[in-house]
Amino acid sequence: MSTATADVERATTLKHRVDLVLGAFVETETGHLLAIDRDLQPVADQLRVATAHGKRLRAAFCYWGWRATGQPDSDALVRAAAAMELVHAAAVVHDDLIDDSRLRHGLPTAHLAFRDALSGRPRPHGAARSLALLTGDLLMSWAGQLFTDSGLPAAYLARARVLWSVLARELVAGECLEILRTGARPDVQASLAVIRYKTAKYTVEHPLHIGAALGGASRELRESFTAYGLPLGEAFQLRDDLLGVFGDPDRTGKADTDDITAARPTVLLAHTWHAATGAERRDLRRLLGSPRVDAEGLERVRAIMRRTGAPERVEQMVAERVGTAVDAVRRARLPRDTADALVELAHTATVRRS
Numbered sequence: 001m002s003t004a005t006a007d008v009e010r011a012t013t014l015k016h017r018v019d020l021v022l023g024a025f026v027e028t029e030t031g032h033l034l035a036i037d038r039d040l041q042p043v044a045d046q047l048r049v050a051t052a053h054g055k056r057l058r059a060a061f062c063y064w065g066w067r068a069t070g071q072p073d074s075d076a077l078v079r080a081a082a083a084m085e086l087v088h089a090a091a092v093v094h095d096d097l098i099d100d101s102r103l104r105h106g107l108p109t110a111h112l113a114f115r116d117a118l119s120g121r122p123r124p125h126g127a128a129r130s131l132a133l134l135t136g137d138l139l140m141s142w143a144g145q146l147f148t149d150s151g152l153p154a155a156y157l158a159r160a161r162v163l164w165s166v167l168a169r170e171l172v173a174g175e176c177l178e179i180l181r182t183g184a185r186p187d188v189q190a191s192l193a194v195i196r197y198k199t200a201k202y203t204v205e206h207p208l209h210i211g212a213a214l215g216g217a218s219r220e221l222r223e224s225f226t227a228y229g230l231p232l233g234e235a236f237q238l239r240d241d242l243l244g245v246f247g248d249p250d251r252t253g254k255a256d257t258d259d260i261t262a263a264r265p266t267v268l269l270a271h272t273w274h275a276a277t278g279a280e281r282r283d284l285r286r287l288l289g290s291p292r293v294d295a296e297g298l299e300r301v302r303a304i305m306r307r308t309g310a311p312e313r314v315e316q317m318v319a320e321r322v323g324t325a326v327d328a329v330r331r332a333r334l335p336r337d338t339a340d341a342l343v344e345l346a347h348t349a350t351v352r353r354s
Contacts, residue, residue: 014078018059021082025146026051042117046110046135050089053105053253057236057349058084058207061229064345065211068221068338076151080214083147084207090139091171091202097132098179099262105253110135140168152214160213167206174198181265183289186273191265192234199240200233204349224332228342231321231328236349238318241266242311243353245302251354257298263289268305268314275308322350 030044062081071077095101096109103109108116114128121127144164148157174197181190208225209217217225243252244259245268259266269288276284284304287297305311329342 014060014063015056017075017078018056018082018085021079021146022051022085025082025142029142042114043131043135043138046093046113046132047139049107049113050093050110050135050139051086054085054088055348056085057345058088058203060341060345061204061207062211064338064341065208065213065217065225066215067211067341068225068334069212069215069217070335071215074152077211077214080147080150080152080157081207081211083143083150084210086139086143086146087167087171087202090136090143091175093132093136093139095175097129097136098175099258099264101254101258101262103249103253103255106250107253156214156216159216160210163206163210163213167202167210170197170206171202174201178265182263184265186265186270188267188270188274191267191270194265195234195237195241195267196230199237200230203236204233205229221332224328224334227328228325228332228346232325232346232349235318235321235325235346238267238314238321239350239352241268242314242318245298245305246311247353253354257293260288260293260298260301261291267317268310271310271313272305272308275310276304280304280307318350322346 026048030047033040033044033047059078059081062084063077066074066077066081092104093110096104097111100111101109102112107113109132111129111132114131115124118124118127118131147164150157174194177194178198181194184190205226206229208229209222212221212225241259244254244264244266245256247254247256249256258264259269273281273284283300287293287301290297293301325346326343329339329346332339334342
């Protein structure tokens, strides 16, 4: 079997195991929820939808953080790693609610799906948003539950307890920063701070650190994971920013106007703004944040971005960060299979169309 084939098979197998863990856990927990009252069926449905999709990258990083310490494959660790995907599911439900996004994985976002379920009720819009908020809260609670009930020894779990607090604090801080900086003068460094805390850390660095802590990692290993995880996490989100405007919605499963209607403080927008002419800035002011951006408006924003060279600058930033991450892996003293997996994950996370 070739190395490339082995990498694909390994990633597929781990993803399948995580999917099985999540599927069983969610079915059990939604069963408990429905035992309270069958009127909770719409909530159970959205909990299933929120956890049914994904590349399972965060679980993979947690798994390889564990394996980097010399620990063997473990079903209990896979359950603990799957908890990272529940954190992600919670973040997505909350993020879609905050941004009033319409689509996720080609399906209506939770707050829109709840609106349909509440059709004919009083204040359906407000009630739907409240249900989505509570659904995200429950998903985050589930993450802690699955992690602590994973089957790993209590002494191992204790090693990672403080890291969960850091993950939650930095994730919420990043989301708050995005809200506070939306509509402010576009700035590359300010946007990088948002993506570092809102996405980059909980996507790569925190899962790696948690997996490594569970396995009893050395300080040197944790530092190596930060050197790899931070640039790679930023590259992951920079790729998302490009796909958010230039991607195919049939592949991304998201509307290609979301970043424009929400006026998100992306690095792509910051580069565009600083290289735009006065006339182009006037068009950007008119279009950014407008809830009714049509195909013509979207194409105008794309044209300005292309003219300024912003997509190419962001592509360069992605390449530089992936290179930095891969170099960090090469310098670290890691087991060969772990190093190979992390290099493969670096490309999986950033060379994609969805």
